[in-house]
């Protein structure tokens with residue numbers, strides 16, 4: 590099977606940006622920490638700090654105990670995003686970037702002659718040189734090349750820092766045998782426990798499972814098949830799920846049982862629903878919003894409006910503002926529950942997209958905001974309409990959903 594994917598993973602990204610920008614920190618143990626606080630965890634650690642056992646997630650007090658000379662520097666998210674764009678441009682000069690997976694990871698597809706191992710290695714070397722030239726030589730990356738996206742990411746993790754690892758299909762599955770189960774993207778601590786329950790303790794055993802066994806472990810034939818083929822180097826194309834509606838509802842906490850409170854939570858739910866819509870690659874053609882009121886026999890309020898196919902939060906918020914003006918305003922109504930539903934969903938490939946710059950800009954803006962939220966948390970950026978309701982309707986989808994279902998890993 591050809592080498593179809595090249596994966597770039599920046600090494601100790603946040604800490605490297607700090608070392609690049611401030612020569613005083615170079616060669617020293619550095620931990621990047623959230624701005625305010627002692628009782629907090631490290632966001633990133635330089636290689637020098639990692640040598641002392643300091644990692645992402647290590648509490649700062651413990652990190653200081655592990656390494657007495659640790660330099661704790663406050664995070665500068667805006668700077669990391671700025672450098673991120675320079676890195677994406679630098680990589681793009683060597684090979685087109687197919688998907689940006691996070692602030693420090695991107696996947697590229699290799700085509701034609703690029704798939705020859707020696708050429709893929711040349712591209713990897715060119716990427717490292719381009720990133721160093723654009724951002725400085727402290728910005729190092731590990732590159733993985735493999736027949737599919739999942740294995741390319743696994744390969745990028747095998748040698749750090751400044752690594753280059755090529756996994757050829759002839760070397761499969763033996764090349765994976767020494768890995769830990771959690772080295773595979775999509776296997777976190779919970780999935781690892783589940784594998785243990787099925788008597789799978791090693792990557793070698795994982796690779797030896799049949800489709801049936803993998804399906805049992807993952808509780809789904811689709812996932813079982815995907816793992817089976819991906820571990821063998823196949824590129825798995827996902828069948829698009831047929832989805833017709835996408836909704837979010839919330840019983841209001843007592844402090845939000847007001848007109849303004851219910852609106853704030855609805856706005857928050859719209860942000861969530863639109864984020865989900867983009868995650869699943871669909872567009873919405875209709876918006877429904879509703880409020881149920883406290884008290885027996887109360888009928889709720891419901892309204893809906895068509896949308897020209899969109900997936901950006903701003904367009905849906907504006908449509909919602911039109912609906913909201915029509916709500917009942919009796920002073921004795923106490924809102925209890927709110928809901929938003931997006932319907933007439935179509936997958937991206939079946940959607941006739943707008944040719945207007947304005948609409949395209951809105952979609953691009955939504956995608957940029959998603960990328961920022963992925964890196965810096967769900968409240969890092971939002972539309973002003975949401976202000977004051979950031980914690981209303983907390984997200985139930987865990988932060989950092991394993992990106993194993995994203996096309997770049999297929």
Ligand SMILES: [Mg+2]
Nearest residue numbers: 598599600693
């Ligand atoms: Mg990284």
